[in-house]
Amino acid sequence: xxxxxxxxxxxLALACAAFxxxxxxxxxxxxLAFWSGxxxxxxxxxxxxxxxxxxxxxxxxxxxxxISRLGAHFDPxxxxxxxxxxxxxxxxxxxxxxxxxxAAGAVPVYLLARRRxxxxxxxxxxxxxxxxYAPTQWLVVDDFHPVALxxxxxxxxxxxxxxxxxxxxxxxxxxxxxxxEHVGFVVxxxxxxxxxxxxxxxxxxxxxxxxxxxxxxxxxIVPHFAPGGGSPFHSRYEAVGGSxxxxxxxxxxxxxxxxxxxxQGRDLEYVFHLLLPLAFLPLLGAGALLTALPEIAxxxxxxxxxQTSIHFHYTASAIPxxxxxxxxxxxxxxxxxxPAGPLAARGALAAALLATVAYGPIPWWSHVxxxxxxxxxxxxxxxxxxxxxxxxxxxPRGVPVSASNTIxxxxxxRERVFSFPVLREARWIVVDRFRMSYGDDNLAHRxxxxxxxxxxxxxxxxxxxxxxxxxxxxxxxVD
Numbered sequence: 001x002x003x004x005x006x007x008x009x010x011x012l013a014l015a016c017a018a019f020x021x022x023x024x025x026x027x028x029x030x031x032l033a034f035w036s037g038x039x040x041x042x043x044x045x046x047x048x049x050x051x052x053x054x055x056x057x058x059x060x061x062x063x064x065x066x067i068s069r070l071g072a073h074f075d076p077x078x079x080x081x082x083x084x085x086x087x088x089x090x091x092x093x094x095x096x097x098x099x100x101x102x103a104a105g106a107v108p109v110y111l112l113a114r115r116r117x118x119x120x121x122x123x124x125x126x127x128x129x130x131x132x133y134a135p136t137q138w139l140v141v142d143d144f145h146p147v148a149l150x151x152x153x154x155x156x157x158x159x160x161x162x163x164x165x166x167x168x169x170x171x172x173x174x175x176x177x178x179x180x181e182h183v184g185f186v187v188x189x190x191x192x193x194x195x196x197x198x199x200x201x202x203x204x205x206x207x208x209x210x211x212x213x214x215x216x217x218x219x220x221i222v223p224h225f226a227p228g229g230g231s232p233f234h235s236r237y238e239a240v241g242g243s244x245x246x247x248x249x250x251x252x253x254x255x256x257x258x259x260x261x262x263x264q265g266r267d268l269e270y271v272f273h274l275l276l277p278l279a280f281l282p283l284l285g286a287g288a289l290l291t292a293l294p295e296i297a298x299x300x301x302x303x304x305x306x307q308t309s310i311h312f313h314y315t316a317s318a319i320p321x322x323x324x325x326x327x328x329x330x331x332x333x334x335x336x337x338x339p340a341g342p343l344a345a346r347g348a349l350a351a352a353l354l355a356t357v358a359y360g361p362i363p364w365w366s367h368v369x370x371x372x373x374x375x376x377x378x379x380x381x382x383x384x385x386x387x388x389x390x391x392x393x394x395x396p397r398g399v400p401v402s403a404s405n406t407i408x409x410x411x412x413x414r415e416r417v418f419s420f421p422v423l424r425e426a427r428w429i430v431v432d433r434f435r436m437s438y439g440d441d442n443l444a445h446r447x448x449x450x451x452x453x454x455x456x457x458x459x460x461x462x463x464x465x466x467x468x469x470x471x472x473x474x475x476x477x478v479d
Contacts, residue, residue, distance in 0.1 A: 008120035012110050012127055019131045020103035023140040026361065026379060027095040030141060031409065034385045034432070035378040036091070038408025038419055041143040043069070044078055045091045046412040051082040052089075055415075061227065064422040071225035072232060074181035074217035075146035089413060094144040102140050105152035106131050108159040109323055113345070115162060116331040122345035126330075129345075130155075130323050132352035133277050134359040135315040141361045141375075143409075145313040147180040154186060154320035158288070161194045166202045173206070177213045179316075181222060184214030185294035186317045193287050218244055236302040247301070258301065267300035270308035274318065277355035278326040279347045285328030292321030310359065311374060387468040388432060394465055394472050395428045402426040404436050404448065407470075421451030426475075429461065433469040 030036060043059045047069040050058035057069035057079055070076065084093055106127040114123035130136060139148050153176040160169040173187045187210030195203025222231050234242045240261050241250035251258050274296075275282055282289040295318035299307040307314045326348055334341025357365050358372060363379040365371030392410045395401050400416035402423050407430045411417055418424055420431050436448025455461055455473070465472035 005120045008124040012106065012124055015124075015128055015131055016103045016106050019106070020100045023103070023137065024096050024099040026363075027099060027141050028092055029379050029381065031092060031095060032385065032389070033378055033381045034388045034406045034410070036143050036409040037405045038403065038412060038417070039405060040145060041091055041094065042405075042409040042412035042417070043072075044094060044144055044146070045409070046414070046417060047078055048081045048085050048094065049089075049413045050415065051079045052085040053415075058415075060417050062419050062422070063227070064418045064424040065227060066416075067227055068225040070221055071227065072222070073146075074221050075179050077149060077175065077178035078146045091144075091409060091412070098144050098148050099140045101149050101152050102136060103131070105136075105155045105320075108152070108155040109327070112155075112159045112162055112324065113327045113330075115159075116327055117334060117341045117345065119342060122330070122342045125342075125345035125349040126323070126327055129278060129326070129348045129352040130319075132349070132356045132360075133319070133323065134352075134356050134361075135274065135277075135310040135319055137356065137360050137362070138311050139313055139316055139319070142311065142313045145180075145316070146178075147183065147316040148313055150176045150179040150183050150186075150317050151319050153179075154183075154190070154317060155323065157187070157190060158320060158324040161190065161198075164198065164200070166194070166200070166206065170206065170209075173210065176317075177210065177217075181217035182214055182294060182298055183317050184210040184212070184217065186210070186291060186321070188214070189291040189294055189321075193291050197287055215244075236304045236307070239303060240301050262297070262300040264300075266305065266308045270299065270310065271296065273310045273359060274315065274322055277352045277359070278322065279344070279351035281327075281329035281344060281348055282322045282325030283329065284332045285325035285330075287325075288328050289321055289325035292318035292325070311361075384432070384434070384468040384470065387470045390467070391430050391465050391470045391472045395430060399428060400424065400426045401428040401430065403429070404431040406435055407432055421448060421455070423455075428475075429455065429471070429473040431471050433471060 046059045047057045057076065058066055059069050061067050069078070081094065081097065109130045110123045110127040113126040114120060117123060139151065153172050157169045157172045157176065160172060177184045177187060188207040191203045191206030191210060194200055194206065218231070223229050226232060237247055240258050241247040299314050306312045330341050330344035330348070333344050357368055358370060360372055361375060363376040366373045366376035388407060392407065395411060398414050400418070401411050401414070402418040402420045403411050404420050408417060408419060411430065416425065418426050420429060420436070431452060433449065436452070437444030460476050461473040462476050463471060464474055
């Protein structure tokens with residue numbers, strides 16, 4: 001290591017460590033404050049627990065049926081956490097792994113920027129901008145989702161393709177495709193980008209492979225394992241045809257309908273929030289930016305508002321294309337005028353810093369004028385959270401339990417766990433009367449309260465704990 005490079009690389013290591021430790025801490029506090037959910041931290045915890053105990057990716061769905069996780073999403077990579085679970089049997093394992101993996105994504109960003117911009121300090125600026133990028137930060141605190149692991153993998157893929165190492169990219173891309181069913185389409189887009197920009201036919205082979213993986217995952221694997229034989233998420237796309245075939249048919253028969261669905265106000269705002277924190281530099285690196293199109297298209301065509309918000313994990317496979325696009329955009333400026341590259345890197349860093357104050361998840365920003373306030377209250381461990389923790393400790397290990405969503409995240413390391421009001425063979429019920437439902441919307445909350453009253457009225461359940469709205473019930477011995 002040269003003397004000139006030692007300081008930036010040391011700062012890079014410190015930045016990665018600070019991000020990993022800081023956002024691990026935020027994710028853990030949010031979990032201990034009972035803001036994580038049975039959906040999704042809980043069901044992934046159960047899938048890891050089941051794999052560690054010999055039942056590959058088994059989980060309990062919303063109806064109380066044992067299904068494969070593959071019936072919800074094609075993310076078998078989560079099974080790789082099973083050996084770690086045996087040493088650390090707690091949902092917090094998943095949160096720590098996620099934060100560490102996303103933090104590591106700064107390394108390929110640094111390496112790619114150093115190669116394209118020819119300097120250690122501009123490279124460090126882009127690595128820091130990635131860590132400050134608001135969607136990156138929200139990705140880590142939004143429970144746990146295997147697709148978050150695709151972010152550092154695909155960033156590594158950009159660095160490998162940029163170095164003309166397609167075999168290395170193929171290995172990384174294969175792993176990335178195991179994080180969610182649509183990631184293969186992102187890999188395919190990267191293959192097209194490589195074929196066009198480098199004039200390497202192998203890029204078309206990569207594109208074909210990625211497209212086949214995603215097509216098989218979406219059209220064959222998920223429907224095969226899903227109850228009823230269809231993806232549980234097709235309903236989000238009913239406005240444009242529902243199933244993949246229906247969407248394709250609508251695209252050709254009524255393209256205006258697809259265009260209208262993709263250009264609603266919230267869709268444009270979502271894209272704006274992806275580009276603004278990097279000073280719109282990705283628009284100058286449009287080739288790389290287009291590799292984010294599969295993720296963006298899946299999101300803007302969906303009826304689910306969460307998919308067009310940077311506050312959730314629906315940015316995971318778009319982040320690499322956006323960040324790489326910013327680097328190539330800065331390089332394009334540097335080719336016109338050499339000082340423009342480092343200036344663009346500093347501009348991206350400054351924009352990311354300002355945007356993370358305005359849009360990022362760190363709760364301190366709520367005390368800054370104009371700072372982000374969404375979710376700031378979720379990082380305080382309240383008296384009710386302490387009551388919920390005490391309630392969770394009362395439930396014996398391994399017994400079937402029915403729980404409200406936020407309680408369920410803490411009780412999913414077992415074979416059978418139900419989402420209240422589903423009971424099935426549950427012997428215990430643990431609910432938060434103030435947050436009864438999966439979605440926590442008012443209608444579902446009221447339904448949950450009515451279901452709780454019906455359970456109490458049967459006389460078959462005995463209340464063993466009631467504090468600050470947290471109730472623990474157990475079946476009466478005679479039942």
